[in-house]
Amino acid sequence: MEVEARLYRDAFAHADAGMAVLSPQGDWLAVNPSLCRRLQRPAETLVGTRAHEALFDAASAQRIASAAVATREARQAFEATAADDGDSDRAWKITLAPLGEEGGAILLQLEDNGEARRRRRSEDATARLQDHLAYGISHDLRAPLRSIAGFATKLDESGAVGGEEGRSDLGRIRAAAARAERLIDELLELLRAARQPFREEAVDISLLCDWIAAELQDADPARAAVVEVAPDLYAMGDEHWLKSLLHKVLDNAWKFSAQRERVEITVAGETAGDRLRLSIRDRGRGFDMRYADKLFLPFQRLHGAEQGSGNGLGLAIAQQIAIRHGGAMHAHSQPGEGSTFFVELPAAAARTP
């Protein structure tokens, strides 16, 4: 028996896996050298403490604490990161297992999680690249466009380019510069939708839809339009971004109703649990469901420019906004009958005054 116990102790000491034994109270009773090496902490700073609280992120520390109390549910594996999250990119895989009977100690095994660390590093690098790109697009891509548009106008005004054809070509140059500017604006909006922090407040979706409908009517005053919006639809989210989302969907419905005598849009919604499910239905030209998966991809268009198509970024931005709210967005259509866009968002009670 004595020999066996010594063999177990040796196995613990020489194991390649990082191991610790925790009491039901969550105190660290023993650690092996491999664990100390992986955590870069000497044994004496760990043993006799509730080391998980200082070492790991809050959620992981909580899992370890509960597992120690109820060892029957102790067997589990999860990914943990370092406690003070800041710059540290350290990550581990932790496995918990009960030792002996219920109410006894638990064994914590720890491995380096190089995969998570690489993933985090690469995500950080991507975010930084996005920041630099957005900055560069904002500053450096607009400048040459201003020269193109500005000097084309100057040429036109100076009369240096004569004739109907020359002036028409100058008009095309200026129109192209204006299109490229809109494209830059929307590209930047897509990048911002993906990376800017969002606010969280109760937002009156019905009010926003009425407001947007009025804006669309103002921009196109001769157009006959009926926009019906169900009352009392509330979502949790960022009002600025939710308005942008709804504007893109309603604008889309408006544009693609061009072949109809009048624009007809219906906004309805229902709350199921903590979700608000909106549907925005139009009687426009619709789209072929075979291409439904392309609808929300950047730069994909299902209709030509002559049919009112934009630059293919509007719905990509709208979907990004829905996703950032923890929601989702999809669409259904029958060509000639119109389309329905479904937007799922976190629900909110009426805005508190």
Added chain:
Amino acid sequence: MNQSDILLIEDNPDDAELTRIAFTEAGIDRQLVVVSDGAAALDYLFARGEYADRDVKQLPAIVLLDLNLPKLDGREVLQAIRGDARTRALPVVVLTTSDEPFDVEATYALGVNSYIRKPVEFEQFVGVVKQIGLYWLVLNQPRVAG
């Protein structure tokens, strides 16, 4: 009415020329002084270097500042202007192509008076220049330096 110059700090010669044309088209008959980097802008304002024989008390009516500049960038120029008692009260308007929230936030934090994005379409730009002229050269009552 104060007939001082307008100082434009702009490194892109195309942009500088377009701004000059826009000022003419907008009917603003002040002299537009153009410098192409941040260091030259401060030399002009504090009558140093190339501008040593300028009267340092003769401040421009308004400074139009681009942000992406060689040597000292727009933020550093702004900091230097706000950091000196002689120029602390000078109206500074950022006139740039960027509308990055970061740029807007950072320059307001440094005490810019106004932030205006230059539109691509030239006629719109002339409209913007007209508004700048009307507001800063006619309507606005400047603070007295000191």
